Amino acid sequence: MTKITTELCTTLNIAYPIVQAGMAGGPTTVDLVASVSEAGALGTLGAAYMEPDDIRAAIRLIRQRTAKPFAVNLFAADMTDDASRIAEVNEVLRGIRSELGLGEPAAELHTPDRFEQQMQVLIEENVPVISTAFGILPARFMEEVKRRGIRVTTMVTTVREAVEAERAGSDVIVAQGSDAGGHRGTFDVGVHPNGANIGTFSLVPQIADQVRVPVVAAGGVMDGRGLVAALALGASGVQLGTRFLTAAESGAHPAYKQALLDSTEESTVITRVFSGRPARGISNAFIRRFDESGVEPLPFPTQNSATNEIRKAAAARNQAGYMSLWAGQATRLLTDGDPASRIVMEIMEEAQRLLSRLPVLNQD
Ligand SMILES: Cc1cc2nc3c(=O)[nH]c(=O)nc-3n(C[C@H](O)[C@H](O)[C@H](O)COP(=O)(O)O)c2cc1C
Numbered sequence: 086m087t088k089i090t091t092e093l094c095t096t097l098n099i100a101y102p103i104v105q106a107g108m109a110g111g112p113t114t115v116d117l118v119a120s121v122s123e124a125g126a127l128g129t130l131g132a133a134y135m136e137p138d139d140i141r142a143a144i145r146l147i148r149q150r151t152a153k154p155f156a157v158n159l160f161a162a163d164m165t166d167d168a169s170r171i172a173e174v175n176e177v178l179r180g181i182r183s184e185l186g187l188g189e190p191a192a193e194l195h196t197p198d199r200f201e202q203q204m205q206v207l208i209e210e211n212v213p214v215i216s217t218a219f220g221i222l223p224a225r226f227m228e229e230v231k232r233r234g235i236r237v238t239t240m241v242t243t244v245r246e247a248v249e250a251e252r253a254g255s256d257v258i259v260a261q262g263s264d265a266g267g268h269r270g271t272f273d274v275g276v277h278p279n280g281a282n283i284g285t286f287s288l289v290p291q292i293a294d295q296v297r298v299p300v301v302a303a304g305g306v307m308d309g310r311g312l313v314a315a316l317a318l319g320a321s322g323v324q325l326g327t328r329f330l331t332a333a334e335s336g337a338h339p340a341y342k343q344a345l346l347d348s349t350e351e352s353t354v355i356t357r358v359f360s361g362r363p364a365r366g367i368s369n370a371f372i373r374r375f376d377e378s379g380v381e382p383l384p385f386p387t388q389n390s391a392t393n394e395i396r397k398a399a400a401a402r403n404q405a406g407y408m409s410l411w412a413g414q415a416t417r418l419l420t421d422g423d424p425a426s427r428i429v430m431e432i433m434e435e436a437q438r439l440l441s442r443l444p445v446l447n448q449d
Contacts, residue, residue: 089312089436093299093322096256097214097236098154100125101433102322103312104238104259104301105329105425107131107158107216108267108411115143117334117425119150124426129156129216137202144210154213156238161220164198166387174391177378181371181407185398196386207235214238218270219362221253228254240270240303242281247292247300259324260285260292262304266327266413268364269355274385279355280363286318293319307418309435313443316436327413332425340405344369348416359396359409361388370406371395 091102105121107113107129118128130147132140140157147155175190182190204226207215215222215230216238222230230237231254238257239250247258249272261270262285269280283291285304293300299321306315306323315323330337331345344367354368358375362385366372371392375382382388399407420428 089316089433089440091299091316091321093257093301096299097127099127101429102301102316103127103429103432104156104322104324105129106267106303106324106326107133107156107218108326108330109133109135109158109160110409111336111338112330114334114336115146115150117329117332117336118143118155119147120334120425121329121429122147122153122155123151124429125153126429127154127156127214128425129158129214132157132203133160133218135203137199137206140203141206141210144206144212156214156216157207157212158216158218159200159203159207161200161217161222162385164196164200164386166194166196166390167384168194168387168391170381170383171387171391173380174383174388177375177380178391178395181374181395182398185395185402185404185407187394187398190391190394194387194390196390208233211235216240216259218268220272221250221255224253238301241292242269242271242283242288244288244291244295246270246272246281247296251296251298255298257299257301257321258292258296259301259303260289260320261324262286262288262302263355263365264414265304266330266353266365267411268360268362271363274362278363279357282355286314289315289318289320305413305415307415309432309437309439311415312432312436313439326411327416328419328428329425330412331419331421331423332428333422334425338400338403338405338408340400340403341408341410342421344405344410345412345416345419346421348412350414350417352416353412353414357382357388359389359392361385364409364411365413367410367412369408369410371399371408
């Protein structure tokens with residue numbers, strides 16, 4: 086059987102060209118990251134919302150579970166708050182808050198910016214791979230981590246961002262198509278308020294033609310078919326987020342997992358109402374109510390802070406209607422409760438089968 090090894094495997098020192106996406110907010114438990122890495126792919130801790138000390142503890146636990154490479158993912162984003170229209174937004178949130186038993190919304194918000202301390206931890210712990218969303222690692226960090234031999238991967242949504250990321254020193258470019266679950270990685274949401282939304286099939290070959298470093302396809306990849314397609318498009322591997330949300334080790338809330346399993350290719354929308362940045366998730370009551378109000382969400386990260394208590398209270402009450410249910414467009418291909426290692430092995434086995442026997446009717 087064909088053994089699929091690509092340049093990505095060499096660059097990241099992994100056996101299989103599969104990356105489990107860093108997913109901030111809880112799904113990427115130590116268990117999930119370690120299981121994926123131990124299986125031969127690259128597990129990623131979604132650490133953007135984590136306190137620096139918690140990141141350090143998680144890294145040490147991952148290392149107790151596996152000696153293989155793993156990544157830690159952060160947001161390379163401007164975290165300056167703009168709460169100038171907070172009163173208007175609170176008008177919309179007030180009703181939902183009272184339904185969830187929450188009191189008056191805060192009239193002021195301050196989002197903590199932990200990026201410097203988070204990066205310090207990643208450097209001190211000498212993690213094998215650092216990945217970022219929303220932008221490129223700032224130059225001072227890029228130089229330092231590369232000097233230490235840490236690999237850097239940058240998620241992009243356009244050819245222009247990919248070229249910029251390569252020029253800045255990224256070792257790997259993750260090409261995130263608009264099919265992808267979670268936040269759009271688009272750098273400048275001033276230019277593209279709803280994200281640059283180019284589908285995975287269109288984006289990957291155009292980026293592969295313009296950069297020399299390995300390209301990883303993200304968005305709608307769920308199985309061996311997606312891996313083979315991505316390789317045919319010029320990618321060196323794939324990054325999967327949604328597929329791992331219903332894995333046995335996933336930390337996603339049970340109501341969220343159920344919503345994923347109940348969803349179809351028609352269920353998701355791209356919305357800014359949860360965080361202020363465009364993100365793909367399953368349409369629900371929160372999105373509909375905010376949209377119906379006609380009120381413009383605050384920019385990231387302020388809208389995220391403004392909706393934080395609602396999302397937490399909804400999770401505590403098992404109310405998926407008010408949670409952010411990030412998901413990609415290929416959720417019919419989800420499996421329920423498989424161990425992450427099985428997901429990795431099945432993708433590889435299916436891809437290998439397909440490569441040795443592509444469904445071509447006539448081949449002269
Ligand atoms: C629940 C969820 C959370 C995500 N959080 C992050 C994140 O914190 N950082 C990041 O770089 N990408 C994040 N992503 C996007 C993934 O990196 C990736 O682009 C996406 O999952 C690929 O599409 P798929 O979900 O169809 O596999 C998230 C995706 C999901 C589904």
